Amino acid sequence: MKRARLLVLASTVSMLGWGAILPYQYAYAANTRNWGGLVAAAASSLFSIGALGAAPIGGWLADRFDPARVAVVAKVVAAVASAFLIVAGTPVLFLLGMFVFGAGITAAVPVQTLLVLRWVDSPERRRIFALLFTGSAVGMAIGAFTAGFLVDLSVVDGMWPAFATASIGFLISASLIGFAGRGAPSDEVASPQDAPSASAGTAIRVILATPALRWTAVITVTLALGFYAQFESGLPAYAITVLGVSERTIGTASAVNCLVIVVLQMAVTKWTAKRSAPSLLVAVGSIWVFSWLLLAASSLVPELAGTMFVVVFGVFAVGETMYAPVLNPLTANLAPFGMVGTTLGIFGALQTGVSAAGPLLAGVALSAGHGSLFVAVHVGISLVAVLAALRLRTLLSGSRATQPGTTPAAIDESGAHGGLSELRFSQVP
Secondary structure, three states: OHHHHHHHHHHHHHHHHHHHHOOOHHHHHHHHOOOHHHHHHHHHHHHHHHHHHHHHHHHHHHHHOOHHHHHHHHHHHHHHHHHHHHHOOOHHHHHHHHHHHHHHHHHHHHHHHHHHHHHOOHHHHHHHHHHHHHHHHHHHHHHHHHHHHHOOOOOOOOOHHHHHHHHHHHHHHHHHHHHHHHOOOHHHOOOOOOOOOOOHHHHHHHHHHOHHHHHHHHHHHHHHHHHHHHHOOHHHHHHHHHHOOOHHHHHHHHHHHHHHHHHHHHHHHHHOOOOOHHHHHHHHHHHHHHHHHHHHHHOOOHHHHHHHHHHHHHHHHHHHHHHOOOHHHHHHHHOOOOOHHHHHHHHHHHHHHHHHHHHHHHHHHHHOOOHHHHHHHHHHHHHHHHHHHHHHHHHHHHHHHOOOOOOHHHHHHHOOOOOOOHHHHOOOO
16 A cells, blocks of 8 residues: 555645646646747647556556656656747747657656556456545646746746746656555556567457447547536636636636545545445446536526526536546556557547547537527537446446346446456456
């Protein structure tokens, strides 16, 4: 558990730096450096493209080499890229830096999931995943809040404190994971010779051929589209253009979202410990549906629109406390032997890809004045997530029926279709 605690601390520290950059990089590129909105938007897109390509690669490498070392390398790449942004004096260099920055951050994500599976016993995994999610949220919030006092967008070099903070944070994170990995017994490290050779293409074919993984992919895409893809752009844009609320209200909503996660995460994780992952994902999708309907209702009562918008972000957060500890370990436990990291990377790329498409969807709908259509589409997407989770629950219940005495939580943790069995991590203390 000591290694798991170090991993949680490493994740939190790394998100301090990302939180310091995220809220300001667009205004920095567009206005402070006078490169214009096109370059600023391209920087965000290239960050996502870098992330999209790096997630499967990071997972593939983690299947063949020591995952701790892969995570360290990825975080060092992110540290170098964020430091490079300090001296990136042209649009081309800035875009290159953002591309590498996105790749470094995201390559480590599936690897960290694999490390939890290596270092933590089954009964504790949901709690550790919940702590990782909470720590990341807190780290980003602290980073963004602190950067507000350090960043000066009125001068060309006003972003250097944020870039430097990010670089230092990722270096500290890499050191913590490296230290934790050095303390791990050698039999915890999968041997590349023991794992079957499988490319990302092979893993994709396996996913498409496996019903449980297909439905998990549908859930991954729809839950990401149903909220995370709109968290930073679509929902704030709807609040301003349709509800007419102030920027301060949007900031308050984001703060409430983080606060609800921090306050409820451990309690919700404990409450859901004996419940199956698909059932919890049904609940998440249902919460997404309710949140969008509540958002639609807020447009009918303008005098309460601001308050209801804040409440919507709080309700979304309740769903997040169930989503975070469940989806990645479920995906890993359904993955074929030797392709856990690769599968996690592919699913991470799916999430990144649809999240990158989310702002485009919001921009097209809201700029054309179709606020109601924007909400209706997301209600429909969330309903698809609910139906997919119900279908997955049926599939896994059928598998459980062949294993008498197995609880729903146990089937989630051990791998319902024999993909990731306890044999793989039988040596984990």
